[in-house]
Amino acid sequence: MTVVNASEPSVASTELSVWPASTTELAHGDIAVGGVPLTEVARRFGTPVYVLDEAEVRERCRTYRHSFPDAEVLYAAKAFLCRAMTHWVDEEGLGLDVCSAGELELAVTTGFPPDRMVLHGNAKAPRDLDTALHLGVGRIVIDSPSEIARLAAAVGPNGHQKVMVRVVPGISAGGHDKIRTGTDDQKFGLSIADGSAQHAITRILDQPQLQLTGLHCHLGSQITSVEPYLVAVRRMVGLMMRLYEQHGLVLPELDLGGGHGIAYRPGEQSLDLTTLARRIRAELADTCATAGLPEPRLIIEPGRAIAGPAGVALYHVLAVKHTGEHVFVAVDGGMSDNPRPALYGVRYAPRLVGRHSTAAPARVAVVGRHCEAGDVLASDVDLPGDVYPGDLLAVPVAGAYHLSMASGYNLVGRPPVAAVRDGHARLLVRRESLDDIRSRDVGL
Numbered sequence: 001m002t003v004v005n006a007s008e009p010s011v012a013s014t015e016l017s018v019w020p021a022s023t024t025e026l027a028h029g030d031i032a033v034g035g036v037p038l039t040e041v042a043r044r045f046g047t048p049v050y051v052l053d054e055a056e057v058r059e060r061c062r063t064y065r066h067s068f069p070d071a072e073v074l075y076a077a078k079a080f081l082c083r084a085m086t087h088w089v090d091e092e093g094l095g096l097d098v099c100s101a102g103e104l105e106l107a108v109t110t111g112f113p114p115d116r117m118v119l120h121g122n123a124k125a126p127r128d129l130d131t132a133l134h135l136g137v138g139r140i141v142i143d144s145p146s147e148i149a150r151l152a153a154a155v156g157p158n159g160h161q162k163v164m165v166r167v168v169p170g171i172s173a174g175g176h177d178k179i180r181t182g183t184d185d186q187k188f189g190l191s192i193a194d195g196s197a198q199h200a201i202t203r204i205l206d207q208p209q210l211q212l213t214g215l216h217c218h219l220g221s222q223i224t225s226v227e228p229y230l231v232a233v234r235r236m237v238g239l240m241m242r243l244y245e246q247h248g249l250v251l252p253e254l255d256l257g258g259g260h261g262i263a264y265r266p267g268e269q270s271l272d273l274t275t276l277a278r279r280i281r282a283e284l285a286d287t288c289a290t291a292g293l294p295e296p297r298l299i300i301e302p303g304r305a306i307a308g309p310a311g312v313a314l315y316h317v318l319a320v321k322h323t324g325e326h327v328f329v330a331v332d333g334g335m336s337d338n339p340r341p342a343l344y345g346v347r348y349a350p351r352l353v354g355r356h357s358t359a360a361p362a363r364v365a366v367v368g369r370h371c372e373a374g375d376v377l378a379s380d381v382d383l384p385g386d387v388y389p390g391d392l393l394a395v396p397v398a399g400a401y402h403l404s405m406a407s408g409y410n411l412v413g414r415p416p417v418a419a420v421r422d423g424h425a426r427l428l429v430r431r432e433s434l435d436d437i438r439s440r441d442v443g444l
C-alpha cells in the first residue's frame, strides 16, 4: 500500500474531536457512542446505518437556547427530520423551519405546534401553501413577487396570515458556491440592491389579510466567521429604517437564518456560538439605536450545527483495490446515502472501528458501491494499511444532509437511523426495503 505522503498534512483520523461528546474508545478498537459500541449497532441494524446520539442533539439545542436566550431558535428540518427528532427539538423548546408540506405534516403528526413553525421555499407548490394555511403554520416566508397575490387569495378576504420576506442582503458567505444564498446571482430571496425586496414589501402591505412581522435572510451554509452575520444585521436594519421612513412600518422580528459552520474533520474551524450571539446582539443594539428603531426580536435557524455532529455513519468494507498509485476502499454505501462529497467536495475523516491495527497508515480513497466514478465518500484519507473486506468504517459528523439528501440510486435502499442514549440503541427509521421500492412500482 502507498505509504503516507508526508508533503500533505495528514489528519489524525483517530482523533475524536469531531465526534459526539459521549464517544469513548473501548477495547479491541471499538468505539461507543451514547454508551453503545458501534460494532453492536452494526450487528443489530446492519450497515450502512446512521447512529444518532440523542443527548448530543439535545445538548446542541440547549447550547443555542443558552447562547441566544432572547431569540427564537428554529431547527431547520431539512438537515435531518424524523418524528423522534421533531419530538426532541420540541421538548428542548425550539421551533421548526420547514420547506414543504411533507416536512410540515410529518412534524405535525408528532404533535409539534404548527404556530411554532416557519414555512420557507423559493417555489412553494399549491399543496405547500394549502397545507400551511390549513394546519395554521406560524409564519410563511415570501420568496417571490408572484407568491404575494397567490397567498393572499388562498388566505381569503376574511383570513389572516403572518408573513416574513426573504431578503437578499448581497453578502457572499458559505463553504461552497452551491450553498451561498446571500448574493444576487442565486435563486433565493428578493434583492435589496435592485429594489425588489422593497417593492414586494409595498405589495404585501396592500394585502390586509397578510401581516408582515419581519425580514428574513439566510446567507448560506457552513459559514465559519461572525463577520457576514454582522454585515447582514447592518443591511437588514438599514432596510428596516427605510421601511419606517417610507411606510411608518416598525417590524417586530428579524430572522438571520442558519448556516453556522461545523468541523467535519479534526482541526477544522467551526462557528463559535457564544461569540456569534454576543456580537450579533451588540451589532443589533448599535444599529437600531443609530436608526432610532426598537430592537426586533431575533430569530435564528440552525440545521447542520444541531444534527450534523450528533450523527455517525457506519459502513462495512466490501472491497479493497490497488490500482497504480491509488488504493480504493469500497464500502456498502456511497453517494446514495451521502451525496455531499460529490456535490460540494466536502471532506470527511472516516476511521476503522472494531479492530485494533498496528499496520502503518496508508493514504486511501473511501469510495461507494454505486455505478459512478464520482462516487467517492472520502478521498486522501489515512486508514490502517491492512484494511480489508469485512472491516467496519465509521464516518463522524454524518447527522445533517446525509439521509435527508439520500437517493434511490441503484435501488440500494436508504439506510436506517438508530438512536443511541444511555447505553441503549433503538431504531428511529428502518432501512428502505425492496418491498418499499416494489410497492411504489405499480406499472406491471
Ligand SMILES: *Cc1c(COP(=O)(O)O)cnc(C)c1O
Pocket: 076, 078, 079, 097, 120, 218, 220, 221, 222, 257, 258, 259, 260, 301, 302, 303, 304, 305
Ligand atoms: C438550509 C437553511 C437553514 C439551515 O442551514 P444550516 O446550514 O443547516 O444551518 C436555515 N434557514 C434556511 C432558510 C435554510 O434554507
